[in-house]
Amino acid sequence: MSSSIASSSSSSSSSSKKEKKISLKTSDGEVFEVEEPVAMQLEIVRSFFADNEDVTEQTVMPLPNVSTAAMHGILEYCRAHEEFRRRMPEAAPEEEVRAFEAGYVDRKSNEELKEMILAANYLNISKLLDFLTGVAAKRIENKSVEYVRAFFGVENDFTPEEEANLRREYEWAFEGVDED
Amino acid sequence: MNVTGVKIMGDIVETIHPGDRISNLPDFIVHHIRSYLSAKEVARTSILSKRWNYLRASFPILDFLESYPYFVGPRLATLNPSRRQEKKFRRRIYNFMKFVDDSLRRFCNLKLSMQKFRLLIGYVNVGYYFQFLDVWIGFAVKNEVKELDFDVQTDIETMYTLLPVIYSAKRVTNLKLCGCKLKLPSDTMRLHSLRILTLIININVSPYIFERIEIRVPSLQLLTLASTTLRGPIVIDGCPNLNILQLFGITLTDVEFHRLISKHPLLDTLNVIGCECLESVTISSNRLKKLSVGGCSNLKAVDVDTPKLLYFSFMDNPIPVSSMNAPCLRKVELAKDDPDTRWFLAVKELLGVSNHIEDLTLQFMSKSISFNVDEFRNSSALVPCEVGTLCLHKMEPPLTMAAFLDCIFGICYPTTLSIEAWNANDKFFILWLHKEMVNRDVSCCDSHHIKCWRHHLNDFKIESFLKFEDEKLLSRDDLMEVWPLLPMGTIRFHLEWCFSVPLENI
Incomplete structure (x- = not known):
């Protein structure tokens, strides 16, 4: 996550060769051959290739913080968005994007979602990260404290007295006031 | 919310408590998820663990919209309290103000930049309370607030006047002021980052407000002005980047309106709703994509020449459109x-x-x-x-x-x-x-x-x-x-x- 050059330049180099692929190796050793414009959505990959002069097409970029399962999910999302961009470069077909995204997260368990948030963060794909954190927020909306703890795998390290005090302090967040 | 903005904050207070290594979401991701939640939900997530509670103090969105009706009671929050209820109201609003004050001070002690401050407060018809508002605005400006949404509902006699400090909020990108009196300094605003400005000047018990409103903000892209009580010249000038303009109930003559449109050639969205002084209007633009004209009850003629227009809404006006050029119209x-x-x-x-x-x-x-x-x-x-x-x-x-x-x-x-x-x-x-x-x-x-x-x-x-x-x-x-x-x-x-x-x- 070192550089933050504007991402608008990402597609400029793709014109020379149509089928250029980039090799990415996940934590469990699987190598993914990814179409260049898709791989360039991963900011960490884009800056790796932009900053290193001596990388070649044969270079396999290791991504030690991303599992194969998370990589499949991430590439599915990025490929779909690349397809939208290619078809309608001016303005994305909003309804189609929404339909795709709704179907896409429906198939993800809470565990997968969390893993992908971490992966999207590491790979620095801000669009996907925005989307996934929004989905996580939706999933915990109106849920009990206990449910949300389980959702994030958070261990309750408060003593019962501390928790009771906090619940009193945040009472306003739990209920409305009685009738006047 | 902007990811990078939060990330910077995350780096400052990066902490991993031994208790929940399994929930290894980085701080800024916790903030990011919380940015999608309502203030109530955010408060509830503080009870998850010590780390989540600790992180709440540095959460840069200070939103008091939801807590207001809790503190003053849902009925008093929407009605003007009667004399009988005034004592109860004052006691309750004091508790609310203390809650806001404590939260703001706790955040400001961390010396982090503030993403958003949103406050709704009603009928603080006692000047005594205004000094708190002054202090809070000062806090927000000092902590480089980016979004400020300030809604003070009072009556005309005790209308709250915003301190000029608001005009030196250099980082503010989104400013919404509702029910406040503006004392615009003659040398106008110095809000260099402002992109979205919303001014709502409506007073419930309404004699007219005579005030000159002058807006010169070069970075401004979206301007919303709403007032049925404002009487006074409105000067919008020096906003060359304005592309969305929304006018609700604003008193504008035909001449003033035409001058306003001609000064903003980059407009792509224009909403003119309930502007009852308009009579004969010509809207001519090569850029305009969306146009809404509604409830302008004295309109006698409307001519529209907009070759790029995609969306047109024309609701509840006394007359139909007189002439129109819009070959690209879709909706x-x-x-x-x-x-x-x-x-x-x-x-x-x-x-x-x-x-x-x-x-x-x-x-x-x-x-x-x-x-x-x-x-x-x-x-x-x-x-x-x-x-x-x-x-x-x-x-x-x-x-x-x-x-x-x-x-x-x-x-x-x-x-x-x-x-x-x-x-x-x-x-x-x-x-x-x-x-x-x-x-x-x-x-x-x-x-x-x-x-x-x-x-x-x-x-x-x-x-x-x-x-x-x-x-x-x-x-x-x-x-x-x-x-x-x-x-x-x-x-x-x-x-x-x-x-x-x-x-x-x-």
């Missing part, structure tokens, strides 16, 4: 109380200016439609144009349904007809419409060159039915048989038109 929304033949003729003409209308929404509130089929046909030799989808919205079912249908299909031939059923009358109309389309009688129109819709409707089918607030489409063949039992919702018909018979000059 049109029109509303009128008690429309007459002249209005329908104007609509037909309006639709003809576009190459292809994809969406047309019509909304009328009328007991009767004074529509004369013969007058309509004799006045317009144009063939109704084809449109993608026609939506009929919240219409009072007309007493003369046949005339209603004639004018709908006298205006256009839609491929999809979508009708909302809000009550039993609407449902009855839809049932009638269905029957009318099934048993269409083509023995009419003998003496006319242009045949009516009955001659051109080749076939139709019910595409779907969608219950309100439901996402599941209901499509079944016997929909009309079970129709009276169905809940309220939107029905869509697919219509197939056939123009093999020449439409004109047979």
Whole structure:
């Protein structure tokens, strides 16, 4: 996550060769051959290739913080968005994007979602990260404290007295006031 | 919320408590998830663990909209408290103000930048409280607030005047002020980052406010001005980047309006709603994509010359559009109380200016439609144009349904007809419409060159039915048989038109 050059330049180099692929190796050793414009959505990959002069097409970029399962999910999302961009470069077909995204997260368990948030963060794909954190927020909306703890795998390290005090302090967040 | 902005903050207070290594979401991701939650939800997540509670102190969104009704009580939060309730109200509002004050001070002690500060507070008609507001605005500005949403509801005598410190909020990108009096310094605002400005100047007990409003903000992109009580010159100048302008209830003369539009050549969206001083208006722009004109009750003429316009809404104005140039128009929304033949003729003409209308929404509130089929046909030799989808919205079912249908299909031939059923009358109309389309009688129109819709409707089918607030489409063949039992919702018909018979000059 070192550089933050504007991402608008990402597609400029793709014109020379149509089928250029980039090799990415996940934590469990699987190598993914990814179409260049898709791989360039991963900011960490884009800056790796932009900053290193001596990388070649044969270079396999290791991504030690991303599992194969998370990589499949991430590439599915990025490929779909690349397809939208290619078809309608001016303005994305909003309804189609929404339909795709709704179907896409429906198939993800809470565990997968969390893993992908971490992966999207590491790979620095801000669009996907925005989307996934929004989905996580939706999933915990109106849920009990206990449910949300389980959702994030958070261990309750408060003593019962501390928790009771906090619940009193945040009472306003739990209920409305009685009738006047 | 901007990811990078939060990330910077995350780096400062990166902490991993040994208790929850398994929930290894980085701090800024915790903030990011919380940024999608309401203030209540955010507060509740503080009880998850010590780390989540600790992180709440550094959460850069300070939003007190939801906690206000809790502290003062839901009824006192929306009503002007009576004399009897005033004591109770004061005690409660004191608790609320202490809560806000504590939260703000705790955040500000961390010396982090503030993403957002949103406050709604009502009827603090005692000057004593205003000093708190001054201090809070000061905190927000000092902590480089980016979004500030400040809504103070008072009455005119004790209206809160914002301190000039607000105009030195250099990082603020989104500023919304509601119910505050502005003392704009003569050298105008120095808000270098401001992109979105919303000023709502409405006082419940309303004598007029005479004040000059002057806005010169070079970075401004979106400006919303709303006031029915403001009387005084409004000068919007030096905002060359403005592309969205929304005026609600603003007192502007024709001359002032035209000057305003001509000064902002980059406008792509313009909403003019309830501006009752406008009489004769010309809107001419090569950039404009969206235009809404509504509730301007003294309009006598509207001329629109907008070659790039995609969306046009014209609701509840006394007259139809006088002239229009908008070949790219795709989506049109029109509303009128008690429309007459002249209005329908104007609509037909309006639709003809576009190459292809994809969406047309019509909304009328009328007991009767004074529509004369013969007058309509004799006045317009144009063939109704084809449109993608026609939506009929919240219409009072007309007493003369046949005339209603004639004018709908006298205006256009839609491929999809979508009708909302809000009550039993609407449902009855839809049932009638269905029957009318099934048993269409083509023995009419003998003496006319242009045949009516009955001659051109080749076939139709019910595409779907969608219950309100439901996402599941209901499509079944016997929909009309079970129709009276169905809940309220939107029905869509697919219509197939056939123009093999020449439409004109047979």
